[in-house]
Amino acid sequence: MxxxxxxxxxxxxxxxxxxxxxxxxxxxPQVARAAANGLKIGIIGTGRIGGTLAELWAKAGHELLISSRHPDALRPLAERLGPRVRIGTPEQAAAFGDVVLISVPYGALPQVGRDYAALMKGKVVLETGNPRPERDGPMAAPVLARGTGLASAEYLPGVRLVRAFTSVPHAALRSEAHRNGERIGVPLAADDQDALQLAVKLVEDAGFEAVAVGGLARAKDFDVGSPVFGRAMTAQELRQALGGGR
Structure with a gap:
């Protein structure tokens, strides 16, 4: 026998x-294997958007390192979110994450790239910033004219960039996550399809529905001043307004 x-x-x-x-x-791939068991996410800029996403992703079971220029100020948030969330510097967040979220005023993005692009090389990076002339100065107008997706790619060389969480108001990110019925849509643009698929998962983990519109050049369609910017639209409404998406 x-x-x-x-x-x-x-x-x-x-x-x-x-x-x-x-x-x-x-x-x-390593990142896909990590996603099956919870990702390590580094957050550079834990303000209104970064802090809200930190809370949503922590509840989804991901491990986070949240950062700011004054990391001790984030200690109460980290303690509230639990043992899988720690605090650190932006440099530590860039090194820590399998995925990195950059959520800083757009005028700071060139410096983030100069300081940390080498640490993020080859990583999936979700970037949320929006250039505003009244805040970011003369660099904002040419970025908007060209399109933020293409400009951000130059500021962050070597990363697998996804423009994400840029057009939904921060208050709606907090109030509409995991809502009943049709979910609020989050437009995404990326040239790297594997990075895009990981971003789709993170959008879903946060309680929204991803609407992938195309490559980074298409990010201009949901930039500041576009018809969809600053609105909490359902995924179906967003697809209709953007003329497609998946």
Whole structure:
């Protein structure tokens, strides 16, 4: 009698399925494997948007390092969100994350790129900033004219960039997450399809529906001044307004 005949058929099928699943998981890229068990997310700029997403992603089971120029001020937030959330500097957040969220005033983005792009090289980076002339000065107008997706890619060389969480008001990110019925849509633009798929997962984990509109050049369609900017629209409304998306 061989060893296989001593194993209960149901147990044998479960073992085979587990081995197959493990083999499939082992074949995935590192970030995709991490996503199956919770991502390590570094957040550079834990303000109204970064702080809200930190709370939503912590509840979804991700491990976070939240940062700002004054990390001790984030200690109450980290303590409230639980043991999988720690505080640190922007440099530590850039190094920590499998995925990095950059949520800073747009005028600070060039400096973030100069300081931390090497640490984020090859990583998926979600970037939320919007250039505003009254706040960011003369750099804002040419960025808006060209389109933020293309400009941000130059400020953050070597990263796998996704423009995300840029057009939904921060108050709606907090009040409309995981709402009943059709979810609020979050437009996404990226040239890297694997990075885009990971961003879709993080949008869903935060309690919204992703609407992928295309490459980084299409991010201009939801920039400041566009018909969808600053509005909490359902995914269906957003697709109609942007002329497509998936």
């Amino acid at each position: 061989d060893a296989n005949s001593l194993v209960n058929p149901r147990r044998r099928s479960l073992i085979v399925a587990a081995v197959a699943a493990a083999a499939a998981l082992a074949g995935l």
